[in-house]
Amino acid sequence: MAFRIKQSNISRFTQKVYHIVSRIPKGKVLSYAEVAQRAGSFQAYRAVGNTMHRNPDWPRIPCHRVVQSNGCVGNWSGKGGVKKKIALLRSEGILIRNEKIVDI
DNA sequence: AAACTGACTTCTC
DNA sequence: GGAGAAGCCAGTT
Secondary structure, three states: OOOOOOOOOOOHHHHHHHHHHHOOOOOOOEEHHHHHHHHOOHHHHHHHHHHHHHOOOOOOOOHHHEEOOOOEOOOOOOOOHHHHHHHHHHHOOOOEEOOEEOOO
């Protein structure tokens, strides 16, 4: 990977996840499963969610671009909750309807 | 070091 | 189509 996250106290897997999430293009979203797949294992989506929830680096990672595989925006621990996440996604040009992604 | 937790996913009813 | 249960991984405690 080109650049390494500043915090080396985290595992390699997490760094990969951050790297991937940071590379999500504007107006696009990836599911936790997709991120997990790229990070190493498809079944690691759990770890991704957990890691994101703990989010040791939340301002630096566009976690709002990470959604569920079923098209739902998922959950959000940040300020404003899911609404904030939706607002951010909409700001990036993503159409959301009833907390669900309309267009990828 | 072991056990619990979780922002998930998929299957079944 | 909606609701519930099971199952996997890594991080945190």
